[in-house]
Amino acid sequence: MQDVPKPAPFRHGLIAAAWAAALIAPLPAAGQQTAPAVVVTATRLPTDIETVGSSVTVIDAEEIERRNLRTMPEVLRLVPGMRIVQLGGPGAQTSAFTRGANSNQTLVLIDGLEATDPSAANGAFNFANLMPENIERIEVVRGPQSTLYGSDAIGGVINVITKKGEGPMRGTARAEGGNLGTASAAASLSGSAGRFNYATSLSTFHTDGESFTHHSVRPAGADAEADAFDNQTASARLGLRHGETAETTLFARYEHVLRDTDDTAEDPDSGQEGEHYFLRLESKASYFDGIWEPVAALNYTRYREDFFNDPDSLSATSRRTRQTGTKSKAELQNNFRAGDDHRIVLGLEAETEYMNQNTHTDFGGFVITGSSDDNVDSHALYLQDRFSLAENLHGTVGVRRDMHQTFGGKNTWRGTLVYTVQATATRLKASVGTGYRAPALFELFGRTGNNFGGSFDGNPNLQPEESKGWEAGFEQPFLSRRLRVGATYFHNEIDNLIVCGITTCANTSNARTYGVEAFVAADLTKTVEVRLDYTFTRAENAETDSDLTRRPRHKANLDVTWQPTAPLRLTAGMAVTGRHKDVDFTTGGDTFTSGYAVFSASGSYEVTEAWEVYARADNLLDRDYQVADGFAGRGLFVLAGARARF
Numbered sequence: 001m002q003d004v005p006k007p008a009p010f011r012h013g014l015i016a017a018a019w020a021a022a023l024i025a026p027l028p029a030a031g032q033q034t035a036p037a038v039v040v041t042a043t044r045l046p047t048d049i050e051t052v053g054s055s056v057t058v059i060d061a062e063e064i065e066r067r068n069l070r071t072m073p074e075v076l077r078l079v080p081g082m083r084i085v086q087l088g089g090p091g092a093q094t095s096a097f098t099r100g101a102n103s104n105q106t107l108v109l110i111d112g113l114e115a116t117d118p119s120a121a122n123g124a125f126n127f128a129n130l131m132p133e134n135i136e137r138i139e140v141v142r143g144p145q146s147t148l149y150g151s152d153a154i155g156g157v158i159n160v161i162t163k164k165g166e167g168p169m170r171g172t173a174r175a176e177g178g179n180l181g182t183a184s185a186a187a188s189l190s191g192s193a194g195r196f197n198y199a200t201s202l203s204t205f206h207t208d209g210e211s212f213t214h215h216s217v218r219p220a221g222a223d224a225e226a227d228a229f230d231n232q233t234a235s236a237r238l239g240l241r242h243g244e245t246a247e248t249t250l251f252a253r254y255e256h257v258l259r260d261t262d263d264t265a266e267d268p269d270s271g272q273e274g275e276h277y278f279l280r281l282e283s284k285a286s287y288f289d290g291i292w293e294p295v296a297a298l299n300y301t302r303y304r305e306d307f308f309n310d311p312d313s314l315s316a317t318s319r320r321t322r323q324t325g326t327k328s329k330a331e332l333q334n335n336f337r338a339g340d341d342h343r344i345v346l347g348l349e350a351e352t353e354y355m356n357q358n359t360h361t362d363f364g365g366f367v368i369t370g371s372s373d374d375n376v377d378s379h380a381l382y383l384q385d386r387f388s389l390a391e392n393l394h395g396t397v398g399v400r401r402d403m404h405q406t407f408g409g410k411n412t413w414r415g416t417l418v419y420t421v422q423a424t425a426t427r428l429k430a431s432v433g434t435g436y437r438a439p440a441l442f443e444l445f446g447r448t449g450n451n452f453g454g455s456f457d458g459n460p461n462l463q464p465e466e467s468k469g470w471e472a473g474f475e476q477p478f479l480s481r482r483l484r485v486g487a488t489y490f491h492n493e494i495d496n497l498i499v500c501g502i503t504t505c506a507n508t509s510n511a512r513t514y515g516v517e518a519f520v521a522a523d524l525t526k527t528v529e530v531r532l533d534y535t536f537t538r539a540e541n542a543e544t545d546s547d548l549t550r551r552p553r554h555k556a557n558l559d560v561t562w563q564p565t566a567p568l569r570l571t572a573g574m575a576v577t578g579r580h581k582d583v584d585f586t587t588g589g590d591t592f593t594s595g596y597a598v599f600s601a602s603g604s605y606e607v608t609e610a611w612e613v614y615a616r617a618d619n620l621l622d623r624d625y626q627v628a629d630g631f632a633g634r635g636l637f638v639l640a641g642a643r644a645r646f
Contacts, residue, residue, distance in 0.1 A: 053416025088212030091229025100513030100539030101155030119325030123440030134201035144435030165190035176641020181208030316364035370448025554578030585630025
């Protein structure tokens, strides 16, 4: 198939962004210039971010509030090296491709709890359901991380960390509205009393939405049909200290979602309703003056999803599917201090995943059904040493052994180094490691009929997907850190990729991804900050050298913040996504989707210390574009509201 020519405005915008990146150099990860000094996800220990050899992006609560972001896809689009594909507006299926890896090769944690639905067909996390309420920060670690986190961490790890209550009781409340029938509200309460601390939140989000289907593939005679979305989320973090060196914490989260879906283009009566539960009970202590710090945790994740579709004028199909997925996990992490220069982490894990699915589809008299009810157990042991060889040389080395019920054992390893040139404050970093992804339960055991008169049966003999990757980069401050630049090159080889067809799944292909993440951040004046991210990614089939789908080679984000007075803050942004190989919406064959640039603006004004008003506008030019072939990007969207603190 011939390449589709790029529109001139996009081509010129992309060239300008790339040229700017080359002139003023690479850019820091979104939110990094105001990020906390300590991160946890990269080493499983509180670690100064300047001594971490992995690529880490931190997006904190202040950044989310400054931009008035309301959904997780909006937040994660800020992360370098990560392409977010949302097949429509809020509520539409949303996937993350980290450094070109598949969407099911990024592990998602909420307060350390694995958050993916075990009953999802390919094991990928759907980011559309996760709302950024009660969140303290989001840590994104890129590159293979299976040594510390096991399966799925080939592309990286996203850890959502919620707020911890402290001090006198305080609260927040907000209410807002926008076009497309959008309304949202939230309230939170946090604080501490004696040995008890608490942080809770409630939120609701509704939008009438707009059509997920791009007008170019709309069936003849069919009207555009808006796809609505509702989300209600409750979150709590409750802690109790025991003596001076021990604490037990309960993390709890509940989501209820209801969304319109399109089984076919402009399907007016298909939808999905889901309930999601996340629970983690964690107890940690410190003994022998901090020499031994054990952390024990019990985790439970449960998804219940109902998919429905009734006959209509466009299709006689009737479908009902209920799927339930649960994951139970016990963890024991032991942190040891071995002198001043070594922190040893020794961990053990035991996990059980369970899936139940029942499907009934009636194609106007031709009925197919399917039923799956299966589980799998796994165990793991891992060891890491976080060390300092000198005041300016730090690193980690680690190994892991996983035992899986279906494919047996799997070994992974990882090492990192970071060196700071003290005279110039140059930071040089490098890492190398391996990763893997265990087959999803549906890939192993799923059973359902198909509309070709046959059936799909999972393959219990599947082997895990495996990867080996490395990265090397630098970061350099200038002018007393008023200007910061940096770049990182990454390279990953991924083998035994699992590909599912009409009848079963098999390990059939290998992939190769490589590229550069670059940034520049500057405090131009006391009131103006500028940040630019640019990522080049090449994701290809290792045998044919052809592009992998929905992974553009170019991505850029430009962000300008102006705070002319203390109460007033204004932000303007541009997000550029390059042209990419895609799946033809109509034929299922190969095609290409054009690149696009989307402009946004946000502003807030503190009326008093307790009251703030704000507004945000996305796709300011109301550009018509496709996120993926046949799926429309959101048009002009405006949101305005007020926030109170008490």
